[in-house]
Amino acid sequence: MKVNFFDLTEQYKTIKSDVEKSILEILDTQRFVLGKYVSKIETDLASLCGSKYAVAVSSGTDAILSALMALDIKPEDEIILPDFTFFATAGTIARLNAVPVFVDIDKNTYNISAKEVRKHITKKTKAIIPVHLYGYCANIEELNEISREFNIPIIEDACQAIGSEYKDGRRAGNLGLMGCFSFYPTKNLGGGGDSGAVTTNDEKIYNKLKQMRNHGMEPRYYHSFIGGNFRMDEFQAAILCNKMPHLENWNNKRRENAQLYKKYFQEYNLTEDNSIEFTKNNKVIIPLADQQEYNNLHIYHQYCIRVQKRDELKQFLADNEIGSDIYYPVPLHKQTCFNYLKRCDDDFSVTNAVCNEILALPIYPELKEEHIKFVVETIAKFIKK
Ligand SMILES: *Cc1c(COP(=O)(O)O)cnc(C)c1O
Numbered sequence: 367m368k369v370n371f372f373d374l375t376e377q378y379k380t381i382k383s384d385v386e387k388s389i390l391e392i393l394d395t396q397r398f399v400l401g402k403y404v405s406k407i408e409t410d411l412a413s414l415c416g417s418k419y420a421v422a423v424s425s426g427t428d429a430i431l432s433a434l435m436a437l438d439i440k441p442e443d444e445i446i447l448p449d450f451t452f453f454a455t456a457g458t459i460a461r462l463n464a465v466p467v468f469v470d471i472d473k474n475t476y477n478i479s480a481k482e483v484r485k486h487i488t489k490k491t492k493a494i495i496p497v498h499l500y501g502y503c504a505n506i507e508e509l510n511e512i513s514r515e516f517n518i519p520i521i522e523d524a525c526q527a528i529g530s531e532y533k534d535g536r537r538a539g540n541l542g543l544m545g546c547f548s549f550y551p552t553k554n555l556g557g558g559g560d561s562g563a564v565t566t567n568d569e570k571i572y573n574k575l576k577q578m579r580n581h582g583m584e585p586r587y588y589h590s591f592i593g594g595n596f597r598m599d600e601f602q603a604a605i606l607c608n609k610m611p612h613l614e615n616w617n618n619k620r621r622e623n624a625q626l627y628k629k630y631f632q633e634y635n636l637t638e639d640n641s642i643e644f645t646k647n648n649k650v651i652i653p654l655a656d657q658q659e660y661n662n663l664h665i666y667h668q669y670c671i672r673v674q675k676r677d678e679l680k681q682f683l684a685d686n687e688i689g690s691d692i693y694y695p696v697p698l699h700k701q702t703c704f705n706y707l708k709r710c711d712d713d714f715s716v717t718n719a720v721c722n723e724i725l726a727l728p729i730y731p732e733l734k735e736e737h738i739k740f741v742v743e744t745i746a747k748f749i750k751k
Contacts, residue, residue, distance in 0.1 A: 367687070367736070367737065367740050368687040368688075369687065369688045369689060369728050369733075369737045369740060369741060370689050370728065371689025371690060371691055371726075371728050372552055372689070372728065372730045373730060373732065374551060374552070374556070376732040377616070377730075377731065377732055380612075381608050381609060381612070384608045385604070385605055385608045388403070388604040388605075388607070388608060389601060389604060389605075391604075392600045392601060392604055397600060398599055398600050398601070399597060399599060399600065400597060400600075401600045401603075403600050403603035403604040403606075403607050404422050404597075404598055404599075404600060404603040406603070406607050407420075407422055407563070407598075407603045407606045407607050407610070408420040408421065408422050408563070410606075410607065410610045411528075411539075411547065411563050411565060411610075412565060414528070414529060414537070414610070414613070415537045415538065415539035415540045415545065415565050416536065416537050416540045417539055417540045417545065417565040417566060417567055418566070418567045418569070418572070419565065419566050419567070419568075419569070419572040420563050420564065420565045420566075421563060421564050421565075421566075421572065421575040421576050421579065422561065422562075422563045422579075422597075422598035422603060423561070423562050423563060423564060423575075423579050423596040423597070423598055424560060424561060424562065424579075424595070424596045424597060424598055425548060425550070425560040425561060425562045426454060426525040426546060426547060426548020426549070426550060426553075426562040427454040427457070427458060427548075427562070428562055428579075428594070428596040429525075429546035429547060429548065429562035429563060429564045430454060430455060430458040430495070430521070430523060430546045431458040431461065431462075431594075431596070432564060432575055432578045432579060432593070432594070432596050433521045433544040433546055433564050433575075434458060434459065434462055434464070434493065434521070435462070435578055435593065435594075436544070436564075436571055436574045436575050436578060437492065437493055437519060437521075439459075439462050439464045439492055439493065440462075440463075440464070441462070441463035441464065442463070442464065442465060442490065443462075443464040443465065443490060443491075443492040443493075444464070444465045444467050444488060444490040444491045444492065445459045445464055445465065445466055445467065445491075445492060445493045445494070445495060446467045446469060446478075446483055446486055446487070446491060446493070446494045446495070447459070447466055447467070447468065447469070447478070447494075447495040447496075447497070447523075447698075448468070448469060448470075448471050448477065448478035448496070448497055448499070448717075449468040449469060449470055449471065449697045449698050449699050449714050449717040450471045450476060450499070450694065450697060450698070450716075450717045450720060450721070451497040451499060451523065451694070451698065452497075452525070452693075452694065453698070453701070454525075455495055455497055455523050456468070456698050456701075456704070459495075460703075460704070464492070465490075465707065466698070466704070466707070467486050467491070468697075468698050468699045468712075468714070469482035469483055469485075469486050469712070470482050470712060470713075470714050470715065470716050470717055471716050471717055471720070472505070472716070473716045473719075473720075474654050474660065475499075475502060475504070475505070475654070475660065476499050476500065476502075476670070476720060476724075477496065477497065477498065477499050477502065477503075477504040477505065478496045478497065478504055478505075478509075479505075479716075480505050480508035480509050480512065482712075483509065483512055484512055487512065487516055487518070491516070491518050492518065492519075493518060493519050493520070493521050494509060494512070494513065494518055494519075494520050494521070495520075495521045495522070495523050496509055496520065496522060496523065496542075497522075497523040497525075497526075498522065498523070498524050498526060498527035498530060498538050499526060500526055500653070500664075500666065500667050500668040500669075500670055500693075501526050501527045501530050501554065501620075501664055501665035501666050501667035501668070502527070502530065502653070502662055502664045502665075503527065503530055503531065503532040503538055503541065503662045504522075506520075506532050506541045506542070507532075507534075509542075510541075510542075513542075519542070519543040519544075520541070520542030520543055521542060521543065521544050521545075521546065522538060522539060522541055522542045522544070522545040522546065523546050524538040524539045524545045524546055524547055524565075525546060525547055525548035525550075525553065525562070526548075526553065526554075526667035526668070527539075527665060527667065528547055528553070528554050528555050528613065528665070529554065529555075529613055529614065529617045529665050530617075530662065530663055530664060530665040531662060531663035532662050533661050533662050539565040540565065540567070543566065543568060543571065544564050544565065544566045544568075544571060544575075545564065545565040545566070546562065546563075546564055547562055547563045547564070547565070548561075548562045549561040549562055549563070549602065549606055553667065554613065554616065554617060554620070554665055554667050555606060555609055555610065555613050556609075557601075557602040557603075557605045557606050558601060558602060558605045559601075559602055560602070561598045561599075561602040561603070561606070562598070563598070577590075577591075577593060578591075578593035578594070578596065579593060579594070579595070579596035579597050580593060580595070580596075580597065581593045581594060581595065615731075616731040617665045617666075617731075619731035619732075620665060620666040620667075620669075620729050620730070620731055621664065621665070621666060623666070623669070623729050623731070623733050623738060624653065624664070624666050624669055624729065626735055626738045626739075627652065627669060627727065627729075627738055627741075627742065628652055630738060630739055630742035630743075631650055631652055631671075631742055633742075634742055634743070634745075634746040636648075636649060636650045636742075636745065636746060636749060637649070637650060637651075637652055638650065638651050647674040647675065647749075648749055648750070649673075649749075650671050650672070650673050650745065650749070651671060651672035651673075651723075652671055653666075653669065653670065653671075666729050668693055668726040668729065669726065669727050669728075669729035670693065670724050670725065670726045670727075671724075671725055671727060672720065672723040672724055672725070673723060673725060673745075673749075674723065676692070676722065676723050676724070676725050678748075679725065679745065679748050679749075680692070680725060682744070682748045683741070683744060683745070683748075686744045688728070688740070688741055688744055689728060690725050690726060690727055690728070691725075691726045692724060692725060692726065693724065693726050694721065694724075695721055696721060697714055697717045697718060697721055699712075699714055699717075727741055728741065
């Protein structure tokens with residue numbers, strides 16, 4: 367049995383005729399930039415998140431970049447973010463010559479540790495960027511406390527978390543001053559190329575973001591500040607508008623798949639409580655999301671387990687035609703491009719351990735129970751070998 371890490375073709379078959387119709391309509395009208403589909407995806411996203419506003423942009427990376435620019439982030443300003451995330455969260459900060467301040471993560475959720483954030487606040491701290499990693503909301507209650515106490519805004523990197531909920535029922539993108547989304551094709555809501563969006567409840571920020579994506583221009587050819595070309599095109603927006611009505615259902619399918627993984631890992635007696643620092647070599651740590659104190663609504667952008675001999679397991683799975691991937695193998699503080707940053711005396715022990723043990727298994731909505739059973743069976747074979 368072959369199990370791809372992900373497969374977008376099955377899903378596309380279910381929406382193909384609708385997508386084709388809107389793409390052809392755009393070609394007929396020749397309206398490619400900031401047209402009706404861009405407006406519609408903004409309304410749809412704001413409504414999904416429970417936010418007042420959304421601004422469609424060219425990528426998740428540009429969503430974070432324009433959010434930082436909307437806060438007027440200047441050289442030497444410090445921005446706090448987790449050491450364990452996709453590069454874009456840090457790259458955008460560095461591109462503004464601001465200073466990314468990496469902090470260690472929580473060993474149960476893999477999200478930024480609020481306690482570590484508090485330790486790293488200085489007079490120069492201008493924003494905190496929690497990442498809702500794998501589709502599970504960061505500890506926003508404590509982060510908002512810090513935000514209020516020091517008057518530092520929160521920008522959510524919600525690129526992996528569209529439709530996910532914090533335990534109080536509020537959704538990702540509506541938990542800070544701004545929420546950043548990516549519609550990269552493999553995200554839970556993905557377009558046919560690159561695009562993204564920023565959500566907010568703040569009218570001033572909203573207007574600034576709209577101007578920002580169009581070179582800070584308002585009115586035409588008058589520029590009161592410097593923005594960029596961060597516009598989403600109509601083709602991307604049209605594909606996203608056609609997919610949006612299915613998102614809830616697709617996210618639910620991912621959650622059901624996660625439950626099946628849990629069921630089979632337990633059947634094979636492979637699970638282990640992940641409140642320990644390192645994994646035992648005959649066990650698998652599965653996501654803790656569904657347990658009592660971790661009752662945020664997970665959308666499983668990724669389903670990640672932790673195992674010892676991770677690289678050997680990945681190879682063993684590949685030999686058995688099962689796809690898997692590593693998000694992420696290297697902590698940000700170890701990336702060569704950040705060698706210039708002043709070394710702090712943090713040991714990043716959780717991030718370092720997780721980078722060596724984490725492995726993402728197939729979780730896409732169209733995956734079948736027999737696939738999941740086969741993946742767990744194969745892992746059991748490897749571990750008991
Ligand atoms: C995908 C992603 C981004 C960047 O989005 P792009 O659309 O690829 O630019 C940023 N942060 C996180 C956590 C992501 O997963």
